[in-house]
Amino acid sequence: MLDHRDYDIAPRCRSIARSLNVSVWQAIATVLEAAGLDISDMQAAQPVAGGDSGSSWRLALGARTLFLKTAPLDSAPVLAAEAAGLSALRNSKSVRVPETIASGVAGRCAYLALEWLVLEAPTRAADALLGQALAGMHKHTASR
Numbered sequence: 001m002l003d004h005r006d007y008d009i010a011p012r013c014r015s016i017a018r019s020l021n022v023s024v025w026q027a028i029a030t031v032l033e034a035a036g037l038d039i040s041d042m043q044a045a046q047p048v049a050g051g052d053s054g055s056s057w058r059l060a061l062g063a064r065t066l067f068l069k070t071a072p073l074d075s076a077p078v079l080a081a082e083a084a085g086l087s088a089l090r091n092s093k094s095v096r097v098p099e100t101i102a103s104g105v106a107g108r109c110a111y112l113a114l115e116w117l118v119l120e121a122p123t124r125a126a127d128a129l130l131g132q133a134l135a136g137m138h139k140h141t142a143s144r
Contacts, residue, residue, distance in 0.1 A: 027106035028068070032113060035102050037061050058116060065116035066101060076110035079103055083112055094137035095130075 029039045041062035050056040054071030071079060083103040090097050098114040105111075120126070 021107060021109070024070075024107045024109045028070075028102075028109075028111050028113070031102045031104065031106075032061075032066075035113075037064060037066075037101070054110075059113075067098065067114045067116045069112045069114075071110045073105060073108045073110055076105050079110045079112040086114070089137065092137045095133045 033039050038061060043060040043062065044058070045060075046058045048056045048058050048067070050069070053075055054069060057066075057068040057070070059066040059068055069079060080103060083100045086097050086100055089095055090099070096117075098117050101113040101115065103110075103112040
């Protein structure tokens with residue numbers, strides 16, 4: 001297991017450690033490792049656009065890339081609802097949505113780690129398939 005004391009000095013982690021409190025990043029990294037990811041294989045931690053009240057990151061971890069959202073603690077219910085909504089969409093097996101890797105609270109920070117999806121420019125054919133998938137999704141009912 002990686003020694004988490006090194007995160008604040010590891011060159012590939014400096015940008016995220018500077019943005020987040022180092023102990024928050026260490027806590028998130030521990031959760032990601034518990035989910036089976038090798039944090040020591042981090043190739044990049046790049047800020048990306050998105051998020052109204054927090055920060056968004058693209059984390060390149062060897063063969064796996066994640067989208068990490070971080071937000072103030074009072075946004076924890078919003079990120080939890082997003083994770084639950086993505087899970088419901090995923091369970092419908094109608095529309096491709098990112099897998100939730102981890103979510104929770106670390107210190108005074110809420111976070112949501114998702115599978116990174118590589119998106120392409122929309123086409124008419126892709127739009128038609130999306131419309132069909134959404135129609136199929138609306139036929140799906142969840143158990144209560």
